[in-house]
Amino acid sequence: xxxxxxxxxxxxxxxxxxxxxxxxxxxxxxxxxxxxxxxxxxxxxxxxxxxxxxxxxxxxxxxxxxxxxxxxxxxxxxxxxxxxxxxxxxxxxxxxxxxxxxxxxxxxxxxxxxxxxxxxxxxxxxxxxxxxxxxxxxxxxxxxxxxxxxxxxxxxxxxxxxxxxxxxxxxxxxxxxxxxxxxxxxxxxxxxxxxxxxxxxxxxxxxxxxxxxxxxxxxxxxxxxxxxxxxxxxxxxxxxxxxxxxxxxxxxxxxxxxxxxxxxxxxxxxxxxxxxxxxxxxxxxxxxxxxxxxxxxxxxxxxxxxxxxxxxxxxxxxxxxxxxxxxxxxxxxxxxxxxxxxxxxxxxxxxxxxxxxxxxxxxxxxxxxxxxxxxxxxxxxxxxxxxxxxxxxxxxxxxx
Amino acid sequence: xxxxxxxxxxxxxxxxxxxxxxxxxxxxxxxxxxxxxxxxxxxxxxxxxxxxxxxxxxxxxxxxxxxxxxxxxxxxxxxxxxxxxxxxxxxxxxxxxxxxxxxxxxxxxxxxxxxxxxxxxxxxxxxxxxxxxxxxxxxxxxxxxxxxxxxxxxxxxxxxxxxxxxxxxxxxxxxxxxxxxxxxxxxxxxxxxxxxxxxxxxxxxxxxxxxxxxxxxxxxxxxxxxxxxxxxxxxxxxxxxxxxxxxxxxxxxxxxxxxxxxxxxxxxxxxxxxxxxxxxxxxxxxxxxxxxxxxxxxxxxxxxxxxxxxxxxxxxxxxxxxxxxxxxxxxxxxxxxxxxxxxxxxxxxxxxxxxxxxxxxxxxxxxxxxxxxxxxxxxxx
Ligand SMILES: Cc1cc2nc3c(=O)[nH]c(=O)nc-3n(C[C@H](O)[C@H](O)[C@H](O)COP(=O)(O)OP(=O)(O)OC[C@H]3O[C@@H](n4cnc5c(N)ncnc54)[C@H](O)[C@@H]3O)c2cc1C
Ligand SMILES: Cc1cc2nc3c(=O)[nH]c(=O)nc-3n(C[C@H](O)[C@H](O)[C@H](O)COP(=O)(O)OP(=O)(O)OC[C@H]3O[C@@H](n4cnc5c(N)ncnc54)[C@H](O)[C@@H]3O)c2cc1C
Numbered sequence: 001x002x003x004x005x006x007x008x009x010x011x012x013x014x015x016x017x018x019x020x021x022x023x024x025x026x027x028x029x030x031x032x033x034x035x036x037x038x039x040x041x042x043x044x045x046x047x048x049x050x051x052x053x054x055x056x057x058x059x060x061x062x063x064x065x066x067x068x069x070x071x072x073x074x075x076x077x078x079x080x081x082x083x084x085x086x087x088x089x090x091x092x093x094x095x096x097x098x099x100x101x102x103x104x105x106x107x108x109x110x111x112x113x114x115x116x117x118x119x120x121x122x123x124x125x126x127x128x129x130x131x132x133x134x135x136x137x138x139x140x141x142x143x144x145x146x147x148x149x150x151x152x153x154x155x156x157x158x159x160x161x162x163x164x165x166x167x168x169x170x171x172x173x174x175x176x177x178x179x180x181x182x183x184x185x186x187x188x189x190x191x192x193x194x195x196x197x198x199x200x201x202x203x204x205x206x207x208x209x210x211x212x213x214x215x216x217x218x219x220x221x222x223x224x225x226x227x228x229x230x231x232x233x234x235x236x237x238x239x240x241x242x243x244x245x246x247x248x249x250x251x252x253x254x255x256x257x258x259x260x261x262x263x264x265x266x267x268x269x270x271x272x273x274x275x276x277x278x279x280x281x282x283x284x285x286x287x288x289x290x291x292x293x294x295x296x297x298x299x300x301x302x303x304x305x306x307x308x309x310x311x312x313x314x315x316x317x318x319x320x321x322x323x324x325x326x327x328x329x330x331x332x333x334x335x336x337x338x339x340x341x342x343x344x345x346x347x348x349x350x351x352x353x354x355x356x357x358x359x360x361x362x363x364x365x366x367x368x369x370x371x372x373x374x375x376x377x378x379x380x381x382x383x384x385x386x387x388x389x390x391x392x393x394x395x396x397x398x399x400x
Numbered sequence: 401x402x403x404x405x406x407x408x409x410x411x412x413x414x415x416x417x418x419x420x421x422x423x424x425x426x427x428x429x430x431x432x433x434x435x436x437x438x439x440x441x442x443x444x445x446x447x448x449x450x451x452x453x454x455x456x457x458x459x460x461x462x463x464x465x466x467x468x469x470x471x472x473x474x475x476x477x478x479x480x481x482x483x484x485x486x487x488x489x490x491x492x493x494x495x496x497x498x499x500x501x502x503x504x505x506x507x508x509x510x511x512x513x514x515x516x517x518x519x520x521x522x523x524x525x526x527x528x529x530x531x532x533x534x535x536x537x538x539x540x541x542x543x544x545x546x547x548x549x550x551x552x553x554x555x556x557x558x559x560x561x562x563x564x565x566x567x568x569x570x571x572x573x574x575x576x577x578x579x580x581x582x583x584x585x586x587x588x589x590x591x592x593x594x595x596x597x598x599x600x601x602x603x604x605x606x607x608x609x610x611x612x613x614x615x616x617x618x619x620x621x622x623x624x625x626x627x628x629x630x631x632x633x634x635x636x637x638x639x640x641x642x643x644x645x646x647x648x649x650x651x652x653x654x655x656x657x658x659x660x661x662x663x664x665x666x667x668x669x670x671x672x673x674x675x676x677x678x679x680x681x682x683x684x685x686x687x688x689x690x691x692x693x694x695x696x697x698x699x700x701x702x703x704x705x706x707x708x709x710x711x712x713x714x715x716x717x718x719x720x721x722x723x724x725x726x727x728x729x730x731x732x733x734x735x736x737x738x739x740x741x742x743x744x745x746x747x748x749x750x751x752x753x754x755x756x757x758x759x760x761x762x763x764x765x766x767x768x769x770x771x772x773x774x775x776x777x778x779x780x781x
Contacts (some may be wrong), residue, residue, distance in 0.1 A: 002402040262780035282772040288775045290720040297693030394678035
């Protein structure tokens with residue numbers, strides 16, 4: 001048992017900090033500090049810089065341009081980016097589709113897609129959910145039929161995050177209509193410029209445009225854009241969702257938000273005194289901090305385990321714990337941030353919109369905090385809802 | 401980062417596990433509790449034989465030089481069997497004072513006896529007004545010739561009815577809640593002016609109310625007016641040990657609950673098939689895993705040399721595990737239904753130990769408040 005970071009790991013932390021200080025544009029940092037999501041341009045610019053440094057795809061094997069880091073280094077990297085804050089490598093490319101291609105794809109597919117994914121020459125989005133297939137993803141109805149060496153896709157995806165930015169979409173579609181529902185699904189890579197694709201915005205409760213409906217109307221896809229075996233797409237999906245849950249612990253991001261919260265609670269007055277001096281408020285912050293500390297150690301344990309699980313191709317079921325706790329903490333902190341803003345949290349407006357708060361109707365730091373609180377309710381819904389995580393745990397760990 | 405046990409740690413864990421599994425079943429425990437001392441002298445001798453009682457002491461003092469990780473392993477196994485012997489009071493509390501506060505002569509005098517199972521130690525701290533504040537001390541120590549005499553009443557002294565030596569906090573100067581002016585004194589149970597009233601605690605352990613009436617101390621540990629930092633240090637380590645013990649107890653009662661859910665039939669099916677109960681069991685697991693992480697953290701942080709940081713970390717440990725153990729304790733009773741309400745069934749006994757551990761050296765509210773007052777763990781931006 002050795003429960004500390006090694007000297008090598010600590011040096012690495014410093015290396016990441018130095019890189020952030022030198023390379024992360026100050027406007028990007030300020031934009032993120034205010035709680036806004038990064039713009040497309042910010043994400044692209046940053047990822048190209050990461051790629052130039054060889055750091056764009058922390059989880060990928062070296063042969064595909066990964067940096068060859070230990071699990072602890074990957075953790076440190078994620079945490080430092082989130083705390084700076086700087087944009088994370090684009091999840092759809094790096095944590096979702098890329099690993100699936102590496103695990104299940106052909107050599108051709110690897111050569112064609114991976115370098116562009118890493119450099120964010122192509123922005124990918126995730127076409128899994130459908131109106132009738134949410135938690136019960138395998139109930140999806142979008143179908144793909146092979147015609148003259150091309151898959152022809154018809155159907156509808158929904159909740160597709162940032163499809164408006166996307167060049168490519170990875171899609172789960174039904175390719176066998178007689179098999180059991182998990183067994184007739186395939187994983188397809190589709191160019192968003194293909195004729196027959198329509199993207200329609202969905203505006204979420206805080207007013208932002210983050211998700212979309214994506215319609216497929218006789219969309220033709222070359223046969224070599226199917227990943228893995230025909231009708232075995234569910235294996236890809238399960239593999240991908242396991243990786244997704246791991247990323248949702250977001251320890252560094254929550255720590256950054258708590259720092260921000262404390263800064264705001266020092267500035268804002270309650271009963272004529274800084275809010276941070278209110279014992280009841282302070283206690284609520286502390287409750288978040290202790291769970292976050294425990295989560296940080298839980299992540300370390302999962303990371304330490306990861307080395308041992310390497311090559312099994314299966315996600316650690318403990319990731320469900322990370323998902324549940326990670327999202328509970330993030331939602332809890334977003335609620336405290338809104339509370340800290342008091343009445344100034346009520347100004348309506350998409351917190352991500354450019355030039356928001358131009359009217360100067362609230363302190364800058366308060367603007368959009370309610371919007372983020374509303375938006376972050378999504379965290380316990382997507383990526384396998386927290387109820388679904390409990391079902392997984394009951395089955396996989398508890399034998400119930 | 402490496403959470404695996406090394407070979408000697410695995411051996412240690414195995415040997416305790418084997419012994420306790422063989423000799424510390426629920427029926428054994430009941431018999432030990434019903435015995436005259438309220439715990440088993442025979443088991444105590446076994447612990448000595450296994451080397452558990454000398455484990456954390458330096459080899460030159462007659463111990464085995466074990467580190468905090470080894471102590472954590474022992475504690476976890478003790479927790480799995482909710483043992484009754486004075487291991488925590490003797491080795492962790494009294495032992496902590498010996499290791500961190502005693503000079504070589506005193507260590508020479510006591511460690512060997514402790515390791516052999518012949519000397520029992522304990523910590524006399526709590527007073528009627530003090531609640532969980534370690535610095536709230538009214539018991540007095542007065543200089544008398546070359547030594548000190550102690551006067552005051554100490555409550556909830558763990559295993560105070562069998563202890564041979566008391567490590568007593570007493571005030572040399574200052575007011576009741578001053579942080580300065582407190583010393584740690586060693587008073588033998590046989591000293592004149594020591595009177596002990598033993599009783600059973602709700603979780604089946606023994607404790608005592610101890611009156612010191614001009615009782616003569618044999619030693620003072622370090623500065624007689626600057627003992628609080630020593631007390632903090634020993635208690636911080638003890639919190640880390642309690643954390644590991646609590647993990648052991650939570651694991652067992654959770655497993656017991658799951659077993660029951662798989663076998664108990666109602667409405668024609670196992671109650672474990674009801675999703676409402678499955679989700680509660682999953683939440684218990686989340687709480688336990690978070691606590692296990694905190695117990696690892698405690699093992700690291702309990703050794704910290706920056707006292708302020710160490711205290712903050714241990715507040716976090718105690719509060720996080722406190723919340724978890726309450727949830728796990730209460731839910732294990734609930735998920736069992738009526739059966740767990742009976743003295744005959746083990747779950748209730750685990751619940752009671754978890755409840756006592758939550759409050760030992762400060763309950764969740766106490767530590768949350770203390771951590772909040774100290775600025776928390778994360779610095780403002
Ligand atoms: C902001 C946002 C972004 C998203 N981005 C994407 C994306 O980019 N790509 C994509 O493919 N999808 C995306 N999703 C979709 C997301 O994965 C789904 O919302 C999620 O799978 C839940 O499905 P649902 O919304 O249809 O809810 P439902 O499945 O209808 O669930 C409704 C409620 O019932 C509960 N429930 C369902 N089944 C069970 C069960 N068996 N046991 C207990 N409780 C159950 C759920 O937990 C939930 O509380 C996004 C969603 C949101 C909100
Ligand atoms: C102190 C005490 C006094 C009592 N006094 C009396 C008395 O005077 N007379 C008398 O007749 N009885 C009495 N009872 C019995 C009491 O009514 C039962 O304990 C109660 O009905 C629960 O049954 P059970 O204990 O068998 O638990 P079970 O029915 O076995 O339940 C175990 C667990 O499963 C849950 N569960 C069961 N079914 C479902 C379901 N369908 N969905 C979700 N969860 C479920 C329960 O909520 C519980 O958490 C007493 C019980 C106690 C503890």
